[in-house]
Amino acid sequence: MITKVDHIGIAVKSIDEALKLYQDILGLKLVETEVVEEQKVKVAFLPVGDSEIELLESTTPDGPVAKFIEAKGEGIQHIAFRVNNIEQALADLKAKGVRLIDEKPRRGAGGAKIAFLHPKGTHGTLIELCERE
Numbered sequence: 001m002i003t004k005v006d007h008i009g010i011a012v013k014s015i016d017e018a019l020k021l022y023q024d025i026l027g028l029k030l031v032e033t034e035v036v037e038e039q040k041v042k043v044a045f046l047p048v049g050d051s052e053i054e055l056l057e058s059t060t061p062d063g064p065v066a067k068f069i070e071a072k073g074e075g076i077q078h079i080a081f082r083v084n085n086i087e088q089a090l091a092d093l094k095a096k097g098v099r100l101i102d103e104k105p106r107r108g109a110g111g112a113k114i115a116f117l118h119p120k121g122t123h124g125t126l127i128e129l130c131e132r133e
């Protein structure tokens with residue numbers, strides 16, 4: 001069902017500030033930034049081999065990423081696994097009793113179909129499923 005780690009989502013206060021590390025010092029390449037209005041977040045994607053780093057900056061003080069930083073500080077916010085068929089994956093997980101945040105996929109950055117599992121049922125890690133064309 002899961003084919004790879006699609007990306008790791010890292011909550012930061014400022015993407016511009018974070019790029020000084022990830023781009024200028026670590027040498028990763030910024031390929032795309034995008035605002036996902038629905039999630040009140042601006043994202044920046046930096047590929048690393050077969051996966052990507054996704055920097056997340058809140059666009060409003062009350063967005064989920066802002067709340068995450070308020071509670072836990074900057075850092076890893078979620079891990080995203082690539083799946084071939086997200087609807088099927090969600091149905092399988094639900095049948096296995098896994099708590100879902102999203103019963104149906106929603107649209108994420110880059111046109112991906114995404115859905116989150118509830119961290120209460122995943123030993124504390126927010127897991128995103130991600131299907132791309």
Ligand code: ZN
Binds near residue numbers: 007008009054080128
């Ligand atoms: Zn993500």
